[in-house]
Amino acid sequence: MFIPLNEVPGSQFTRSFEDDMDEFVRRLNATGIATTLRDTRGSEIDAACGQLAAAE
Helix, strand or coil: CCCCCCCCCCCCCCCHHHHHHHHHHHHHHHHHCCCCCCCCCCCCCCCCCCCCHHHH
16 A cells, blocks of 8 residues: 655645556555555644644
8 A cells, every 4th residue: 555645834744646656556556556645634733644743
């Protein structure tokens, strides 16, 4: 399972573009590596995984 990054203010890391993530998953699946892209929720209110800890 591939998990997109939940961006946190002040971090040097940024989330990949949706098209890039989809292509990465497609290429892995094409080589026989079963891969899915996990749906992420809560980022619009800064409540996604990792965002709550960073806010404290």
